[in-house]
Amino acid sequence: EAQVTQNPRYLITVTGKKLTVTCSQNMNHEYMSWYRQDPGLGLRQIYYSMNVEVTDKGDVPEGYKVSRKEKRNFPLILESPSPNQTSLYFCASKIRLAGDETQYFGPGTRLLVL
Amino acid sequence: KQEVTQIPAALSVPEGENLVLNCSFTDSAIYNLQWFRQDPGKGLTSLLLIQSSQREQTSGRLNASLDKSSGRSTLYIAASQPGDSATYLCAVHGGATNKLIFGTGTLLAVQP
Numbered sequence: 001e002a003q004v005t006q007n008p009r010y011l012i013t014v015t016g017k018k019l020t021v022t023c024s025q026n027m028n029h030e031y032m033s034w035y036r037q038d039p040g041l042g043l044r045q046i047y048y049s050m051n052v053e054v055t056d057k058g059d060v061p062e063g064y065k066v067s068r069k070e071k072r073n074f075p076l077i078l079e080s081p082s083p084n085q086t087s088l089y090f091c092a093s094k095i096r097l098a099g100d101e102t103q104y105f106g107p108g109t110r111l112l113v114l
Numbered sequence: 115k116q117e118v119t120q121i122p123a124a125l126s127v128p129e130g131e132n133l134v135l136n137c138s139f140t141d142s143a144i145y146n147l148q149w150f151r152q153d154p155g156k157g158l159t160s161l162l163l164i165q166s167s168q169r170e171q172t173s174g175r176l177n178a179s180l181d182k183s184s185g186r187s188t189l190y191i192a193a194s195q196p197g198d199s200a201t202y203l204c205a206v207h208g209g210a211t212n213k214l215i216f217g218t219g220t221l222l223a224v225q226p
Contacts, residue, residue: 031212033212033213035214040218041218042118042203042216043203043205043214043216044216045213045214048212048213050212056211058211058213059213090157090158092214094212101163102148102160102163103148103160103212103214104160105150105157105158105159105160106157107156108155108156108157110155
């Protein structure tokens with residue numbers, strides 16, 4: 001089944017404790033992206049990747065890192081989480097860069113930083 | 115800077131009604147517009163994608179229209195059902211970066 005998976009789905013952590021949220025897609029998509037969703041603000045892009053080893057900042061990259069060492073995986077890293085990073089996080093992927101195809105979203109990771 | 119607005123923020127209708135959800139955007143130079151459905155605690159499910167050259171797309175009881183010149187899109191749901199209850203999001207394709215710019219959504223409740 002074609003899908004985008006994220007792990008963990010739920011995470012409670014404390015300020016400053018490094019964490020990684022994994023994202024994997026099995027559709028051989030070139031493009032992958034991370035969003036966060038907050039009440040009243042909607043979804044905002046954090047980082048995106050056009051291909052392996054090619055990543056760039058979105059609208060709200062502060063406090064986050066990403067890597068794209070393999071085409072299928074695009075982990076989101078919070079080196080020193082803070083309470084303002086409490087949010088619902090979504091990973092998305094798309095088959096090609098220049099095409100108008102649908103973007104597919106993972107199930108989300110709900111993060112609480114105490 | 116592209117901004118996407120959805121009205122109303124919440125809507126409650128009795129089962130069987132036809133309804134329209136609205137989405138407006140400030141910059142008409144878009145690649146495409148996508149409508150998503152989000153169930154509580156779940157991810158986003160793509161419903162319809164309208165290319166910039168298209169006027170509408172249909173899937174079952176759903177019909178989405180696009181008027182680029184006026185910066186508007188509508189999602190029409192026919193014969194609504196309780197299972198249609200969810201948050202509906204529209205998103206505009208933001209160009210070369212493939213970024214989607216989302217509205218804040220319309221929370222729909224269909225009463226049995």
